Amino acid sequence: MQCRVCGSETTPLFNTVxxxxxxxxxxxxxxxxxxxxxxxxxxxxAYSNAFTATDTGTLQRSLILGRSAATLLYFAFDRxxxxxxxxxxxxxxxxxxxDIGFDxxxxxxxxxxxxxxxxxxxxxxxxLATAFECFEHFAHPRQELEKILAYSDNIFFTxxxxxxxxxxxxxxxxxxxxxxxxxxxxxPQTLAYLGQxxxxxYHRILNYHLYTRxxxxxxxFPFLVVAGRLGLSAIVRLLMKxxxxxxxxxLNRRGPSxxxxxx
Numbered sequence: 709m710q711c712r713v714c715g716s717e718t719t720p721l722f723n724t725v726x727x728x729x730x731x732x733x734x735x736x737x738x739x740x741x742x743x744x745x746x747x748x749x750x751x752x753x754a755y756s757n758a759f760t761a762t763d764t765g766t767l768q769r770s771l772i773l774g775r776s777a778a779t780l781l782y783f784a785f786d787r788x789x790x791x792x793x794x795x796x797x798x799x800x801x802x803x804x805x806x807d808i809g810f811d812x813x814x815x816x817x818x819x820x821x822x823x824x825x826x827x828x829x830x831x832x833x834x835x836l837a838t839a840f841e842c843f844e845h846f847a848h849p850r851q852e853l854e855k856i857l858a859y860s861d862n863i864f865f866t867x868x869x870x871x872x873x874x875x876x877x878x879x880x881x882x883x884x885x886x887x888x889x890x891x892x893x894x895x896p897q898t899l900a901y902l903g904q905x906x907x908x909x910y911h912r913i914l915n916y917h918l919y920t921r922x923x924x925x926x927x928x929f930p931f932l933v934v935a936g937r938l939g940l941s942a943i944v945r946l947l948m949k950x951x952x953x954x955x956x957x958x959l960n961r962r963g964p965s966x967x968x969x970x971x
Contacts, residue, residue: 711737712744712892713849713902724877726750727888734883736874740901743870743893748847754888755818770800772937773840773866776916777801778808779936780864781836782944784928789835792859795842799824806955809948826959829859839865844882844890849902857906863919869912870895 709718718735721743726732733746748754781787787810793802796814802824805812813829814821821828837860844867846852856863868882870893877883884890894902896912903910908919913930932940 709735709746711735711740711742712847713737713742713898714740716740718742718744721874722877724883724885726885727753728886730888732885734874734877737898740898741870741872741895742849742898743874743895745891748888748891750888751847751891766797767800769841770804773838774801774804774808775941776933776936777805777838777864778810778941778944778948780918780929780932781810782947783932784924785862786835787948790832792829792834792837794837794839794856794859794863795845796821796824796829796838798822799827801838801840802827806951808945809950811951826955826962831858834860836860836862836864839863841866843867843894844892846892849892850905853902853906861906861908861919861921863908865917865919866915867894867917868915 710716711718714737716737716739718737721734721736723731723733726745727750730750732750734743735746736743781791789811791805791810791812793799793805793812793814796802796816797819799814799821800823802812802814802821806824806827812824813827813834814824815829837856839856843849843852843865853863870882871880872895877885882890882893896910899912899917900910903919906919908921909923911918911920911924911926911929913933916929916933918929936944
């Protein structure tokens with residue numbers, strides 16, 4: 709089977725049961741170190757609900773990631789620009805970032821934007837795209853990256869790096885075969901290679917990653933991610949002007965179509 713990142717031949721890692729019913733083989737690329745499932749034919753069933761019942765950390769994750777995002781955007785990018793949360797789910801992060809003061813929008817193929825209603829992303833250029841916990845869902849990483857690059861060539865994203873050697877299926881929670889949505893698992897060298905194909909610089913700390921065509925000091929991204937989590941984001945909140953009231957006024961002027969869920 710060919711690697712869906714670099715096109716090289718892969719070798720089988722192990723078999724496991726996905727969605728409690730499908731026997732699935734996982735493969736590893738010896739060239740770029742990407743780990744992938746076989747062709748994920750079960751994804752329509754896996755996405756019958758946009759969020760899995762076991763993803764109980766979704767709100768906490770938005771709060772934590774929002775701290776690092778706010779700090780990164782304020783100090784390393786044009787804070788007055790427009791931003792998009794790719795695969796933004798119910799719009800939680802976009803609403804949180806607008807509450808801080810950033811001009812944020814959300815887009816997601818599988819979920820309705822409840823929380824940032826009225827601020828759905830339109831095609832166009834954005835200063836930066838966030839893509840939190842979605843790279844592992846990409847059946848075709850290169851094509852999905854190209855979709856994000858259509859919004860911005862600065863991408864702040866999270867995904868858990870796959871350990872080396874690859875753990876057994878029972879020894880790493882991130883495989884998550886019970887919900888069947890994690891079909892693409894990366895090593896840092898995989899992500900560096902993928903970015904290079906599009907002229908992107910790659911920065912990383914833990915499970916936080918940045919693609920950008922900007923040249924930034926190697927220390928800056930890790931520093932801002934950690935500093936945001938440790939409290940610098942509170943200073944950013946004080947320096948920004950919240951959009952809570954201005955958004956309410958804007959939506960009121962637009963009329964009632966943005967106050968009720970769409971059918």
